[in-house]
Amino acid sequence: MNNIISIKDITYTYPDAVSHAIDNLSLDINTNEWLSIVGKNGSGKSTLTKLIDGLIEADSGTIEIDGQTINEDNIWDARKKIGIIFQNPDHQFVGATVEDDVAFGLENQGVPRPQMVEKVDAALEMVDMQDYKTRDPQSLSGGQKQRVAIAGVLATRPQIIIMDESTSMLDPKGRKTVLDLIKRLRHDQNMTIISITHDIEETQLSERIVVLDNGRVVKDGLPESIYNLGSELTNFGLEEPFSSQLTQLLRNDLKLPEGFLNEEELMDSIWKLSSKM
């Protein structure tokens, strides 16, 4: 499989910090993969995002994006391939209205106006916000603002979307609309999704989970294998999935299959147990 991002042995230390924020980290991310990066506060998740986007420069090591090692000369080209949705919807809204904000990235690339109008409309349609085109950000809900932020990123057609805890400030409904949207986009637009999160429900949507701790990759695997860590998960700033907690409790009394079961699998096995009796 192709690696869209290939990180080799990078180390980064914040100015005046004692320890490394990112410590000799290597990571390959496949094209069209949905990868979750988890870890507790200060484990280096957000620093890693900034390094990938070249917003900060690594002390050592290399980052390859779409086959190109990023350096000062091509960083702006690399950045075009990456869109980031940040945590706070209010702090990333640049434009005075929804359409202005969506156009911001295009304006930066110097896209001529007629094409810009088309692309803004198309992006707003993708996130289903076309009716709010002329509204100002103050009149939108958190979920709607994040959808506008996604439209702003989509307008420039990136290959990679990084969600830097972008659902953590949303209510459950807002979170669901944003995640459904990302799921759909990845499917339709063939994008690579990197999701940085504390939310276990969100990691269940991904194909692979990377656990960071102290700037290092400590676990890397399929969601099931990570959930199987059980209570060890809490050390990495994650809560055990509800179904996993329930399975643990039920194992004492019932004979359940080995390994991680999601809610549906758990339901099925319980149901089969009773029918056998």
Place this chain on the structure above:
Amino acid sequence: MPGDSLIYKLDPRGKFLITFYFIGIVFLANNVASYGFLLLFVLFAVYLSKINLGFFLKGLRPMFWLILFTVLLQMFFTPSEHPIWNFGVLTLSKEGMVISAYIFVRFVLIIFVSTLLTLTTTPIEISDSIESILKPLKAIKFPVTQIALMLSIALRFVPLLIDETTKIMDAQRARGVDFGEGGLIKRIKSFVPILIPLFVSSFSIAYDLAIAMESRGYRDGEGRSKYRMLKWEMRDTVAAIVMIVITGILLMIRSY
């Protein structure tokens, strides 16, 4: 809320310049006819905007004391050959009363046209107009686009900072700060614990925004295209011509 009357639809650049031009020519008026003419014109513009006159009267309110003070000053300190009433330095005369009436009308005219501009133009349109009007300054390396972007971001963050202030005030109130009590000095002092956290949070918002902007490819003002477009139309040219005609009439009926 944007309306759909003619005045709303005018190009903001034209409106902006016309407003300043009008404020300039108000000072040409010097008799009943010319003041009356300008007043009629402004009332006609207000009528065209389809905005309730009440909003304009509200615009006068914050200026009330300034207007009153200036009018009284003119009324009692205009020197005259034939005073109606005299007391020390105070003189009340017919000339004084006429001049103070002119001053009053001048205030009303200026406040009405500027209210008309702000009511029918969104802040972002004003910032666009400033950018467009200052464009020639680019020749002397004046960062016009950057300043316009700064202005529009500042406007965009006003409501956010107001929210932030309310939040901080509530947090301080919960800790027992009373903002409405004590003398002037004490009240001013009680604002220090609001200002400092407000500064801190605006810096952190600015940092977040800068990162978000850079990640979306913002380098500096150069090489950017513009999404918002101002369009100069026939009606804007007509409005400009109307202003020239107004000036002509004004020059004819003013006394020399």
